[in-house]
Amino acid sequence: MEIIILLIFISLTIALAFLGAFIWNMKSGQYDDTYGPSVRMLFEDKKKNPRNTKASKK
């Protein structure tokens, strides 16, 4: 039966670590803008070869 107590303490510790991570994330402003990052990851990175792709001729 001792083992269950040990397990509970381990699980609590892990959960606490996640709680700490959440609070840290929030304080560092990661949840301040929820829209921007979702579209930013879709942008193509053309910085290295700006002259490679011609401007669209629509």
Added chain:
Amino acid sequence: MEVAQHSVTEKVNCYHCGSLCEEKVILSGNNSFCCTGCKAVYEILNDNNLCEYYELDRTPGVSLLHVREESYAYLEEPQVAKKILAFSSDSFCRVQFSIPAIHCISCIWLLENLQRLNEGVVKSEVNFSRKQVTIDYSPAKVSLSAIARLLASLGYAPSISLEGQTKASPTNHTLITKLAIAGFCFGNIMLLSFPEYLGLNELDHELKLVFSYLNLFLALPVIIYSGQEYFIAAWRSYQQKQINIDVPIAVGLAALFLRSSYDILSHTGPGYLDSLSGLVFFLLIGRWFQSKTYDSLAFDRDYKSYFPLAINKKIKEEWKPVLVQDLEKGDVIRVRNMEIIPADSYLRGVEAFIDYSFVTGESKPVYATVGDFIYGGGRLIGQPVEFVVGKKISQSHLTSLWNNEIFQKKEESQYKKIIDKTAQKFTWAVMGLSIITALYWWLMAPSQMWLVFTAVLMVACPCALALAAPFTFGNMLRVFGRNGFYLKNADVIERLASIDTIVFDKTGTVTYGASALKFIGHLTDEELGRIKALANSSTHPLSQLVSQSISFESLETITDFSEIPSKGIQGVIANHLIKLGSPSFVSFEDEKNPNSRVYVSIDGMARGHFNIETTIRPGMKALINKLDPKAPIYLLSGDQGAEEERMKNVFPDDAKMHFNQSPLDKLHFVSNLQQNGFRVMMIGDGLNDSGALKQSDVGIAVTDNTGVFTPASDGILKGEVLQNLNQFMKLSKSAITILKIAFGISFFYNIIALGFAVSGNLSPLTAAILMPISSVSVVGFSSLAVNWVARNHFKQKD
């Protein structure tokens, strides 16, 4: 590059901003644009290989038609820069700009690729929900004003104010931290309580003890940190001898905690800690839900964010930008086209046209000549002119309004919220009941008295009651927001429901948009085209208005063009002498109002005049008819009453109209109504309404563009949905009904729980089931009901 102009025969949308090309279509490449501004942005982007902008979103651009040019030279002044820069060193600076025009994915993309347009920019990052961009740049390569100009040239003009730089609100972070901790503890306590409810063997006594001590340990942060606000609020209301909803909550929480600690420490039971932490968790969710605000909108702006930051002042024969609050009486300043005159001053130049519509409500540009006294806040139209400052800004005609005591008062109104009224009765009832129960048990079984007494206090904790208002009003706030009505906070809905008197402002509210010219008289299309061509040759604001109002083009050449200052312009087109200008100039016999009219004569024959008119919002008359006929309607206007006849067509016969109202008159008008027992809603738009908006029970600012300045108010309403005002008022009344039903549901659960408590049968399991169920059903009911009612309302409209 070919640039051609067509008169519009078919509808073409601008490739850049998507607006209909109304006057003419400008072509560049294969794309059409509504104005040269949009074309210019396209060309900048095309030249820099940034056309991905147009692929991410269709017609993402911001129309440059209404963006006024600014030089931002004042940003070079060290004292200004110091206030604006977030960080500055010799090699690296960081600045945060608010850009109201940010609205789509393309905006984010372009603003984060600024380094491709200007190599001085190191990095830029957009915060979409705050509509801000943070730019890191190297001051050696690019200046702050150059960055601001670059942004403005792309249609993303930053709105700069020295105090309004909003930072991420730390209060919201604290609330979420509390919520996270409460949620964490709640989950773990539930988990550790489960074995107890499912029935642990007596053999596991040791395990039981460990679990309950762990629970107690986990409950400490909940009661001490997450729940502290309720105790503080309850203590404060005790000091003020006023009972609000926080009092029974705090009592309930304290009872839950003390009773549970006693049970656990005396080894008599598992305690009610899961109920306690669940309660705090739900209450905080309610608080968080209610705390929703519209980050990108500002509800508390005063004149300082409307006035320019800096202005060109003459110092020893040189023009230098200075901060407007440093202006002193006697300073000479220069104001350019579309700039705002910062202080009451005297005109030094020959003549000027000043648009006071935002300040006084006067819709026609006012003509001024040398020596005339000009009120601060007017917008100059036309050539740059010099002024002599007559008064310091804080003592100006308009800004002195802010010295009125109404602006010194703290926000809290005397309005007593339904929730507090209910909580008061509730608290007395619970106190009575718990004392009676305690007395009864003291007589029957004294050993049980404390247990039953605390049980009553515990289940009487009005968690569901406290959740009803945040969720009903919070949901309604979101419904309103989706439909173009942004409220400062959820409490406004309750006040909105109690409104019985509506006061409208005229200019910008009942009427809208830039003044349009209407020709009174008769001209052929050919002649109109010639007048346009002639007017186009002059930069005078009225000429420009005339030119824009005519859609016919003439390609004939003008000869003998001349412009006579403060008189008019003339020219010969196809052998006809055309004169535009003042009555005496065009030999016209005039009656009144010569300043806002442009007279026309062709070959010496008077043909009529152009009259400046504002447009009444569509749907205004229908709205007025739909509003509750019992609620009196008033119209207040700062202008001279020239439009009284037109207003009579819109407003019913019994509506009272008051013209010539100064900003202070409007404030007093509203407070007089309030003293007579009316609950007043003020609907206005300009700085001149600020006092009345602040004084009224609900002050609503109407705006056609949520990016531009709106005075301090309780809500910001988009101009195009003003016609739905009656719907919003009805919805707010429905919200009150829904709230009352939710109260009923919450009482129902309270009574069941009290039944258990009074009879001494409240087990931890019963409490753990009843409390969350009551909270969830109240939250579910009010959310569903609000959305159902809202859908029905807005379906009817379609």
